[in-house]
Amino acid sequence: MRIFQNQWFDKWASKGGLSDESLIKAVQEIEKGLIDASLGGHVYKMRVGLHGRGKRGGARTLLAYQKGNKAFFIYGFVKNTKDNITKKELEALKLYANTLFIY
Numbered sequence: 001m002r003i004f005q006n007q008w009f010d011k012w013a014s015k016g017g018l019s020d021e022s023l024i025k026a027v028q029e030i031e032k033g034l035i036d037a038s039l040g041g042h043v044y045k046m047r048v049g050l051h052g053r054g055k056r057g058g059a060r061t062l063l064a065y066q067k068g069n070k071a072f073f074i075y076g077f078v079k080n081t082k083d084n085i086t087k088k089e090l091e092a093l094k095l096y097a098n099t100l101f102i103y
Contacts, residue, residue, distance in 0.1 A: 005073045041094030064097030
């Protein structure tokens, strides 16, 4: 399994203090079938704990995932700043996810 971050996500995660270990753990949980939410079109939502907080009050990450292949962290937000993504954002993320798995 190869794990990637797009440029936006990498910058956001670094600024928010998300560790690579917590992102790897999120992918390992998906591999085990422990999925927070499958949003369709290879897009999954996973909760990730921030330093000093657990998963419940932490960050929400959206990733493009294809079992046994690759995982791309593509978007994230902190729960206390945004409740969820819009339908329009989800559709755009699904299109983006599909382009990541063309090759």
